[in-house]
Amino acid sequence: MPLDSIRSLVQADLEATDKFLTTEFSSSIPLINQLIEYILTCGGKRIRPLLVLLSAKAASHTGQQHVTLASAIELIHTATLLHDDVVDNSTLRRGQQTANTIWGNEASVLVGDFIYSRAFQLIVKLQNLTVMNIFADATNLIAEGEVLQLVNCNDPDTTENAYFEVIRRKTGKLFEVGAQLGPALSRCPQQESVAMQQYGMHLGIAYQLIDDALDYNASTHQIGKNIGNDLAEGKPTLPLIHALKMGTPAEAEIIRNSIKNGTDEHLNSILEIIESTGAIHYTANAAKQHISKALSALTHIPDSPFRKGLNDLAEFVVERSY
Numbered sequence: 001m002p003l004d005s006i007r008s009l010v011q012a013d014l015e016a017t018d019k020f021l022t023t024e025f026s027s028s029i030p031l032i033n034q035l036i037e038y039i040l041t042c043g044g045k046r047i048r049p050l051l052v053l054l055s056a057k058a059a060s061h062t063g064q065q066h067v068t069l070a071s072a073i074e075l076i077h078t079a080t081l082l083h084d085d086v087v088d089n090s091t092l093r094r095g096q097q098t099a100n101t102i103w104g105n106e107a108s109v110l111v112g113d114f115i116y117s118r119a120f121q122l123i124v125k126l127q128n129l130t131v132m133n134i135f136a137d138a139t140n141l142i143a144e145g146e147v148l149q150l151v152n153c154n155d156p157d158t159t160e161n162a163y164f165e166v167i168r169r170k171t172g173k174l175f176e177v178g179a180q181l182g183p184a185l186s187r188c189p190q191q192e193s194v195a196m197q198q199y200g201m202h203l204g205i206a207y208q209l210i211d212d213a214l215d216y217n218a219s220t221h222q223i224g225k226n227i228g229n230d231l232a233e234g235k236p237t238l239p240l241i242h243a244l245k246m247g248t249p250a251e252a253e254i255i256r257n258s259i260k261n262g263t264d265e266h267l268n269s270i271l272e273i274i275e276s277t278g279a280i281h282y283t284a285n286a287a288k289q290h291i292s293k294a295l296s297a298l299t300h301i302p303d304s305p306f307r308k309g310l311n312d313l314a315e316f317v318v319e320r321s322y
Contacts (some may be wrong), residue, residue, distance in 0.1 A: 053184030081110035145169025175204025234262030
């Protein structure tokens with residue numbers, strides 16, 4: 001399912017969100033404006049705002065608060081990317097130079113903090129305690145996920161369970177928030193709220209699994225970042241964890257040393273090991289299992305074109321190549 005077809009369901013709201021982000025979100029400090037304009041115009045699929053808008057429409061929300069929250073969730077995501085790129089020393093994102101490469105680490109961290117706090121200003125203005133609690137709890141969990149990922153870095157003994165714990169917090173949680181916001185704005189029955197929460201979490205986990213598979217199974221042009229980035233950063237993601245477990249002792253040793261030292265020096269050999277151990281298929285299959293759970297949760301939501309849009313979004317996430 002092409003993403004544009006799904007977007008067309010909430011096209012006017014997406015345009016309103018983009019306008020909000022580019023025209024109403026500014027500071028009196030030029031450096032902040034330069035950096036924010038650069039990040040927001042560097043592309044990105046805007047999956048999280050799309051999720052907010054679809055969940056709101058699926059829950060029959062009629063106001064404009066969902067546009068504000070779609071903007072807020074994109075800002076929180078943007079702030080985490082700024083901080084991530086500094087921590088990971090990344091040079092490329094979405095096919096463009098990262099902000100820290102252009103403006104430096106200090107500016108990226110500080111502007112990331114500014115974006116975080118501005119997002120919460122937007123959220124608080126709505127004076128919806130349920131929504132505020134959702135965001136407050138989520139951002140705390142996301143921060144824990146970042147620290148947990150740091151702890152696992154350069155550790156070839158990281159288990160699948162430890163890996164899933166990171167992506168549940170780091171990626172799954174913000175997707176869960178996006179799906180929860182529609183029911184929170186519309187005061188839906190508890191069953192629908194829980195169903196959307198489960199849908200969002202499983203969607204987010206699947207999204208990250210596919211991301212991690214693409215890091216070893218796509219071109220730089222396709223995914224907009226350097227192939228083998230995770231390896232160079234010493235991140236033991238699921239393709240590596242599986243290849244490590246299934247490879248020969250000699251193959252395992254190559255992967256272990258590369259994770260320990262955070263180097264992609266043996267990237268071509270590791271790509272061959274990943275291929276021979278079926279690690280990409282294994283990771284994609286794990287993503288499909290989470291998508292299956294997400295789709296199952298959606299059956300508790302009243303039928304509508306927007307529920308179908310959420311269904312199609314789940315299929316896009318697991319089938320994407322970028």
